[in-house]
Structures are given as structure tokens and as C-alpha cells.
Amino acid sequence: MNAMKNPLLLLCFSLVLSFSLTSSVRLTLREGSSLSVDKPDDTLTSEDGAFTAGFYPVGENAYCFAIWFTKPSCSIHNCTVVWMANRDQPVNGRSSKLSLRKNGDLVLVEADRTVVWATSTGSSSGSSMKLLQLLDTGNLVLRDKQHDISWQSFDSPTNTLLPLQKLTGNTPLVSSRSKNNFSSGYYRLYFDNDNLLRLLFDGPKVTSVYWPDPWLSSLDTGRAPYNDSRVAMLDPYGNFTSSDNLKFLTSDYGAKVQRRLTVDYDGNVRVYSRSEGEEWLVSWQAKSDPCTIHGICGNNSMCTYHPREGRSCICAPGYERENLFDWTRGCKAKFNSFCDSKVETELVELPHADFYGYDIGYFPSYTLEMCKKLCLDLCNCLGIQFKDYKCFPKLLLLNGHYSPGVAGGIHFKLPKSNLSSYKIPRIEYAALQCPANEILLPRTYVKRKESLAIKILLIFVGAIAGMEAIVVLMVWCFLYATRREKGGAHIDGYHAGPTGFRRFTYDELKKATRNFSEEIGRGNGGNVYKAVLSDCRVAAVKRLHEANQGENEFLAEVSTIGNLNHMNLIDMWGYCIEGKHRLLIYEFMEHGSLAENLSSPTELDWSKRFEIAVGSARGLAYLHEECLEWVLHCDVKPQNILLDSVYQPKVADFGLSKILKREGLKNSSFSRIRGTRGYMAPEWVYNMPITSKVDVYSYGIVLLELVTGWSPTGGLANTESGDENGSKRLTSWVRERKRTGVPMETWIKEIVDPRLTGEYDIRKIEVLVAVALQCVEEDRDARPTMNQVVEKLLRSGDEDEDETILV
Incomplete structure (x- = not known):
């Protein structure tokens, strides 16, 4: 056998070569690991390469831990920053670190080990298996092994919203x-x-x-x-x-x-x-008009703007600049306070000027002369604004705006003796001068003396360890490839299966299912059979009806689905593709589908139903917003929500529904209507663009079915024979019972599943119904996202459950 002709072995050798010659992009930070300011390449990168998180220079020897755009590429000094952890307390450029501690705390520490910033997500009980990851959305998330997010940068923005x-x-x-x-x-x-x-x-x-x-x-x-x-x-x-x-x-x-x-x-x-x-x-x-923004030019000054020249500031008559380099300091008076002397004053008009706010009072039905006299009699009045017989004497001159487009004007109060020396300013345009001081953090560091012999020893040990790792990897790859060929599993035309699950032969699955004899499910895409694999695992094998899909397309989609990992999504263990045979192998769910449990004599209690609602929402939210690819289910219904041994829900049959690149909806296309009548969104019927909101609609119908026990067909027994008006009848019936003026306890008793015995939470049912009715809005833009659904349900679950009814 020529081992080098084996594709798997070639892949292993290429991985080894890549490992030994290059350093890979870092995608995650695990507990006990750190990112160091001393290493410019010590960063986290999103999967698509659009965002990077790391230490960003904000001055000489001053750094903030930040997230910035890196695609298209940019230099570290001119990247577009979208978030900072410590924007008001930069750290030093030596020995500062961002560390994910073993208790789950994410902390940013100075060189002297002072904690500058922390997430407070640590667990007192020890390790919580946290993982820091930068998503393609630019969101830096800290999550556990169940993919639950305990902290995210999206919850603490700085100046940017993504x-x-x-x-x-x-x-x-x-x-x-x-x-x-x-x-x-x-x-x-x-x-x-x-x-x-x-x-x-x-x-x-x-x-x-x-x-x-x-x-x-x-x-x-x-x-x-x-x-x-x-x-x-x-x-x-x-x-x-x-x-x-x-x-x-x-x-x-x-x-x-x-x-x-x-x-x-x-x-x-x-x-x-x-x-x-x-x-x-x-x-x-x-x-x-940028001059309508407050605080630009400081007190006693006015903002002027020209589209070509930009924004500038000028002092009001009788005032001069406070600081020649910073207009935000405003202007100071050339005269003493009117309240400190008995100097005679006069009012000078400046047309097309306005100062918003800070009026001594509001005086309607005044003439101009009455308004002037009011200001001249008040020592703290700096001027008046008069418009439509309304008088506004000014206590402060702030938020000034001077432009030919400003209606009306301002009368400034000035000393009468020097009135001729106070010139009316001309509207001029000069660039604003704003200081941009860098933050300097001068520090000195005492460098520890290190033995040269110890350095040489450490380098030698590291090199030996690296060589051992490479040799072990090469031997493992060689032995694995040899065993695969000797075992007869290699078939001409087969490709290496996606990582994390296995490619089965058709004969293997035929034997495992006993010639497809025990059917446990039936759907639009194919029939499902119970199987016992060669390693004694009980599995569910779905035999797809359609066999006209190309091999490469099938493998690409299976690879994407096989890499999905969420506690509320069914696990795919493998696949088979031989000729026109297309089969998918899933984990076996002990309690079958939600549809079977809703229609069986042993009803689901209220607690299980609420957990099923939350869990299935989490699974769909993961498909829509957290996958590297965008997966639309297109057939959300009780038959496709399976329950394990402890009634934990897992969304199933999403394998080949519709997988889209994250390139937007304009490139999405559906060759045919997908889904089950009674659960289908109006977009399918009216040939409208298909988005993730079709799944939201179907989920809303499932929620109503969970609460009422009635399917879109109008009966208590859940069936597959729905019709497109069934969902409308169900939602109309619920909305009618939930009419305005009817006490909540009354309408809930009317709609709740009559087979639901024991205690149930009125408040949670109200939340479920409200969420469901929002999900089934005709207008897709009025429907929430699945992430929003999860948040609403979890928020209701966190509140005290003090309103219950015993049936």
C-alpha cells in the first residue's frame, strides 16, 4: 500500500506541516489562559476574520482592551474600534493581561496586578468551564459548556452599536x-x-x-x-x-x-x-445641522456652519475667547458683572442668532420694549430673545447658533459707555481646534535577573516536547488511515467525513435497522427508523425521500449540521451517501416527539411544557443567530420537537431545511414551499421573501398548542393533516378569549388545555400566550427574533411564581 496516496494521511501530514511552520489564529480563550499586552499578536479573532479583540494603543504606553474591525485589514493605529473594556483607565504596555481565571472570572490586570476591569462571572464552587469567544457579529461572549452566555460585550457598549x-x-x-x-x-x-x-x-x-x-x-x-x-x-x-x-x-x-x-x-x-x-x-x-448640537462652542459663543468649510465658533458681542486652543471653554466677558456695579446698560441686536434654554422666565403677551425693560431692570439678565410677542430673558448664554437660516435674533445686554467698541461679529468659518492629548502612563519596571543556563534548558525542553507532539500525531494519522483501509471501510468515491461524526455504509445501516423494519417516525423529508449501531448505541436513522441532491452539496450541508452543538438541538452522529441513498443518523430520543406526548393519555404537566417552550426557543435561536452558517428550520412543529429521557426538548429534522451563508436575505432562494400546513407563515403563501421569521411564526403556533392542547386542525389530537387556515382559526380563537376587559384568570381558564391537571402558573401562561400571539403576527417585522423570545420567557421564569391555580 502506498500510504501517501491515502487522502486522510495526506490531510494529516499537511496539518502537521502547518502546525510546525505557522501559528494559527486564536479563536477562543479558555479558563486559566491569558492575553498579554506584551505580545501584539496575542488576540482573539472572529471566525470570519471581520473582528479582532486585543490590546489597542490609546497613547504612549497606554492600552485598552478593545474590539475593532480588521476586515478589510487595517494597521493597529487606525482601526475602527467598536468597544473598549477600560476606556477611562488604560493599562500599561508592559506586563498587563486579560485573564480568564479558573473560577470563570474575566479580569483585566495592570502590571502591578491591580484589577482594572472584571466581569464578576466567577463561581465560588470552583471551575464552571467558561470559554471566551469573539462572534462574527463583533460580540465578545463568555459562555459555559451548555452555550449559556454569562457575559457579553453587547450588554455594555461604549460609543458604538453594531x-x-x-x-x-x-x-x-x-x-x-x-x-x-x-x-x-x-x-x-x-x-x-x-x-x-x-x-x-x-x-x-x-x-x-x-x-x-x-x-x-x-x-x-x-x-x-x-x-x-x-x-x-x-x-x-x-x-x-x-x-x-x-x-x-x-x-x-x-x-x-x-x-x-x-x-x-x-x-x-x-x-x-x-x-x-x-x-x-x-x-x-x-x-x-451640526450647530444644533449642544455644548460645541462653550458659553457666550455661537456655532456657525458651512457645508464646505465645516463648523466653527465665534464669540458674542462684548466677549472674547477664554482659551485660544479649546472652544469648549467658551468666551469670557470684557466687562464686569452688571450685578457688581451700577453701570448703565443697553441692548444690541444680533440677527439670525439663537441661544437655547437657560431663561430667567417665560413672559407671553409682551412687546419688544416691555421685554427690553424687563432685562435692563434685572442685573443677572445677559440678553433677551423676543419672538411672536413672547419674551425670554437669558440667565446664561449657552448653546448658541448663528446662521443666516436662523429666524429672529438675540439682543445682548452690554455697558452703554463702551457700546461702540463691541463689534457685531461676522459669520466666518474656521476649523475648530480641539486638543487631542495622548494618555501617558510612565512606569518603570524592575527586570528580574534570569539565569542563562535556565533559559537554554527551557528552550531545549520546549523543542523536545514539540518534536514529540509532531511524531505522535504523524504516527496516529498513519495507523488510523491503515486501519481504515484494512477494515474495508474505504469505498471508491468516498470522501473524508465531516469532523466529529462518522460516514456509514448503506449495508451497515440496513443491518442496524434490521432492514428498516421498525419505523418510529414519518415526515415530509423521509421516514425514521430505530437502529442499534455496532457499538451498541441506540440511534434514529432518517431515510430521506429525495435522492436528486448532488454528493458535494449533500456533504457540504451535512458538514455544517454535523458541527452544530447545542443542548436543545438533536445530535447528528453520522450520514450515508451511496448512489441515490441519502440517510442521516441521529441520537435516539426516549420519549418521542412533543406531538405524541400532547396527544397521549399521559399528559405533560405544566412545568414540563414551559421548559419545552424555553428549550425549543433556545435551539431555534442558536440556529438563527449563533451558527457560523444561517440555518432556517422551515418546518417547526410538535412532530419535530423531540424529548429525551428527562423531557429535555431537542429540535430535530433541521438537517437539510435551508442553510444560508451570512450574506443577507437578498441572496436567499427557495425552489419550493417548505413546511407543514397549519404551521406555515403567510410568506410561503404570498410568495414573499423568506427570513428567519417563518420559523418564529411556526414556533408561535407550537406555543399556542402547548397552552391550549389544540392543533391548527382544530382538534385535541395532533395530526399532520393541517390546513393553511388552521393557524388563523387557532390564533383568532385565543385572541377572542383574551379580549379587553376580561379578567386574566377567566380567559386563561377558558383556553388552557383541559387535560392539564395539577398546578399551573397563570403569569407564565399569560407570558406564553403574549409571546405566541406576537410570533404569529401577519407582518413579519412585528414578530420578535428567537433571541428576543428566549429573553422574554427567561425573564418570566426568573420572577416569583406566586399566582397558581389548582385544577
Whole structure:
């Protein structure tokens, strides 16, 4: 035998060669491991290479642990940073580390071992098997072996919101101080107490809201303060939606580009888009006139703007610059306070000027002369704004705006003796001068003396260990390949199976199923048979009806599904492809399908039903949003939710439903309608674009079936013979019972499954029904994502269960 002709052996030799010549990209950080600031290449990279997490330089000898865009490639000094852990407390460029401790804590420590930042996710009971990973979405997550996330960077944003990242009432976006200073700035995008999304200038001396325009009511701005969920999100295609009814589409909506929403250091909120190899372009911004942003020019000064020249500042008449290098310091008066002297004063008008807020009072039905006299009699009045017989005497001159487009003007109060020396400023444009001081952390380090002999010994031992590892790997690969050929498992045309599961021959499966004699399930894609494998494992073998799929396409999809790993997804153990035979081998589920249990005499109790709802939602959320590929199930129904020995739900039959690259919906195509009538979303019927929301719709019908015990066919016995109107009848029936004015306890008793005996939680049933009805909305955009469904169900599960009914 010529071993080098064996494809598996060639693969092993290439892996060994790669291992010995190159260093691989680091995708995860395990417990007990660290990332060091001393090693520039000590980083985490997302699977698609679009994001990198590591130590980012923010000044001389100053670093922050950050996440930045790396695809297209960039130099470490000019990458687009999207998140920082320690933006206000940089660490030194020597001996600082980010460590995932064995108790599950993620900590950032200084060279002197001072903890600068930590996640507080540690377990006092010892190891919790945590793993740090950077997802393709740019989200840095800390998860356990069950894939439950205990911490994620999406929950603590800095100045940037990435697609699919939620902006909530507890996670505001805060700008940077300047272009080169990444520490927290003065501008904040947040949900206010009235549930509206606002922009706030939070300066050292004053604070003011400037977007939406503060003088407008929420109705005038089109916002709705009645939704207290306080959540907003930008999707990957440029659609921004907020719970206060703020919605917008970017100018390049639908394009396949990188996106980010950022609160910039100049106080504006912008959405940036970038195609492969191109520069960032602004595809939406909150304020078209940057001079309406507060805090730009400081007190007693006014902002001017020209589209070509940009933004600049000028002092009000009678004032001069406080600092020649920093306009945020504003302007100071050339005269003494009017309250400290009895100097005569006069009012000088400057047209096309405005200072928002900080009025001494509001005086309607005043004439201009009455307004002037009011200000002249008040020693602390600095000027007046008069418009439509309304008088606004000014206590402070802040948020100034000077432009030909500004209606009305300002009358400034000035000493009468030197009135001629106070020139009316001209509208000029000069670039704003903003200091960008780097953060310098000078430190000295005492270097330990190390023995040269010890260094040589350590290098020698490391080299020997590396050579041993290579030799062991080569021998193992050779022996494994030889055993495969001698055992007769090699068949002409076979390819190496996907990692983690096995390729079976048709004869093996025919023997394991006793010639496919014990059928345990039947579906649209094929029949399922019970099997006992050669290693004595009990398995379920699905024999697919369709045999017209190409071998390469089948192997590619099986490889993707075989690598999925979630506690609420059925495990695939292998596959078979011979001629037109296509078979999939899964783990065997002791309690069968949810459909069988709902229609059997031994009913599921309430606790099991709620856990099944949560578990199946988790499995679908993983398929939709956490896989490297985007998997649509397309046939969510009780028959495809299987239950193990402890009634843990596992979503099944998702193997070859529809696997899409994460390139957006525009490239998705479905050659035929998929799914089961009664559970199918309206998109299938009306030939609309198919998204993950079709699974959300089907899941909503399953939830209603869990609560009521009624299938879309209108009966208590769950069957496969649904019709497209069955789901509408079921949802209409539930909505009718849940009509306004009927006590919750009453309508829940009417709809709950009559076979559900024992205690059940009224509040949780209310949540399940509310989530289900939202999932089955006709408008797919009104449906939540599966991640949102999981969050709502878990939130209800964490609350005290104090409302129960004993039936």
C-alpha cells in the first residue's frame, strides 16, 4: 500500500506541516489562559476574520482592551474600534493581561496586578468551564459548556452599536472625548425616563437634551412614550427600530456591507457603512445641522456652519475667547458683572442668532420694549430673545447658533459707555481646534535577573516536547488511515467525513435497522427508523425521500449540521451517501416527539411544557443567530420537537431545511414551499421573501398548542393533516378569549388545555400566550427574533411564581 496516496494521511501530514511552520489564529480563550499586552499578536479573532479583540494603543504606553474591525485589514493605529473594556483607565504596555481565571472570572490586570476591569462571572464552587469567544457579529461572549452566555460585550457598549446589538434602558452609548482620545466624552444616546430615545450633552457644568428638538412634544416628533420596554436595534441591512416608534432606513438599505451606529465625539449620531475594501461612508445621521448640537462652542459663543468649510465658533458681542486652543471653554466677558456695579446698560441686536434654554422666565403677551425693560431692570439678565410677542430673558448664554437660516435674533445686554467698541461679529468659518492629548502612563519596571543556563534548558525542553507532539500525531494519522483501509471501510468515491461524526455504509445501516423494519417516525423529508449501531448505541436513522441532491452539496450541508452543538438541538452522529441513498443518523430520543406526548393519555404537566417552550426557543435561536452558517428550520412543529429521557426538548429534522451563508436575505432562494400546513407563515403563501421569521411564526403556533392542547386542525389530537387556515382559526380563537376587559384568570381558564391537571402558573401562561400571539403576527417585522423570545420567557421564569391555580 502506498500510504501517501491515502487522502486522510495526506490531510494529516499537511496539518502537521502547518502546525510546525505557522501559528494559527486564536479563536477562543479558555479558563486559566491569558492575553498579554506584551505580545501584539496575542488576540482573539472572529471566525470570519471581520473582528479582532486585543490590546489597542490609546497613547504612549497606554492600552485598552478593545474590539475593532480588521476586515478589510487595517494597521493597529487606525482601526475602527467598536468597544473598549477600560476606556477611562488604560493599562500599561508592559506586563498587563486579560485573564480568564479558573473560577470563570474575566479580569483585566495592570502590571502591578491591580484589577482594572472584571466581569464578576466567577463561581465560588470552583471551575464552571467558561470559554471566551469573539462572534462574527463583533460580540465578545463568555459562555459555559451548555452555550449559556454569562457575559457579553453587547450588554455594555461604549460609543458604538453594531447590527443586532440591542440598545436598552441600561446600556447607553457614550461618545469619546475627541478623535484621538477614547475616554468617555460628553454626549450620550440613551432612553430617558419618559421612554424616549434622546441625545444628551452632559458637560462639566451644564446638562441639556438636544435631540429630538426639546421644545417639541413627543407627538410632534412622532415618538411614542407608552412602550416601557426601552429597546432599539439596527439590523444588518440598515433598518433601525426603537420601542419609542423611532424608525429609519439607511441610504444604502439592503446592501451587503459592514455597518455601525456611533455617537461621535462631535455629538452627532451617525450610521456608517463600508463595502469590502472601501472607506466608511455616512448612510444616516441624526442632526443635519451640526450647530444644533449642544455644548460645541462653550458659553457666550455661537456655532456657525458651512457645508464646505465645516463648523466653527465665534464669540458674542462684548466677549472674547477664554482659551485660544479649546472652544469648549467658551468666551469670557470684557466687562464686569452688571450685578457688581451700577453701570448703565443697553441692548444690541444680533440677527439670525439663537441661544437655547437657560431663561430667567417665560413672559407671553409682551412687546419688544416691555421685554427690553424687563432685562435692563434685572442685573443677572445677559440678553433677551423676543419672538411672536413672547419674551425670554437669558440667565446664561449657552448653546448658541448663528446662521443666516436662523429666524429672529438675540439682543445682548452690554455697558452703554463702551457700546461702540463691541463689534457685531461676522459669520466666518474656521476649523475648530480641539486638543487631542495622548494618555501617558510612565512606569518603570524592575527586570528580574534570569539565569542563562535556565533559559537554554527551557528552550531545549520546549523543542523536545514539540518534536514529540509532531511524531505522535504523524504516527496516529498513519495507523488510523491503515486501519481504515484494512477494515474495508474505504469505498471508491468516498470522501473524508465531516469532523466529529462518522460516514456509514448503506449495508451497515440496513443491518442496524434490521432492514428498516421498525419505523418510529414519518415526515415530509423521509421516514425514521430505530437502529442499534455496532457499538451498541441506540440511534434514529432518517431515510430521506429525495435522492436528486448532488454528493458535494449533500456533504457540504451535512458538514455544517454535523458541527452544530447545542443542548436543545438533536445530535447528528453520522450520514450515508451511496448512489441515490441519502440517510442521516441521529441520537435516539426516549420519549418521542412533543406531538405524541400532547396527544397521549399521559399528559405533560405544566412545568414540563414551559421548559419545552424555553428549550425549543433556545435551539431555534442558536440556529438563527449563533451558527457560523444561517440555518432556517422551515418546518417547526410538535412532530419535530423531540424529548429525551428527562423531557429535555431537542429540535430535530433541521438537517437539510435551508442553510444560508451570512450574506443577507437578498441572496436567499427557495425552489419550493417548505413546511407543514397549519404551521406555515403567510410568506410561503404570498410568495414573499423568506427570513428567519417563518420559523418564529411556526414556533408561535407550537406555543399556542402547548397552552391550549389544540392543533391548527382544530382538534385535541395532533395530526399532520393541517390546513393553511388552521393557524388563523387557532390564533383568532385565543385572541377572542383574551379580549379587553376580561379578567386574566377567566380567559386563561377558558383556553388552557383541559387535560392539564395539577398546578399551573397563570403569569407564565399569560407570558406564553403574549409571546405566541406576537410570533404569529401577519407582518413579519412585528414578530420578535428567537433571541428576543428566549429573553422574554427567561425573564418570566426568573420572577416569583406566586399566582397558581389548582385544577
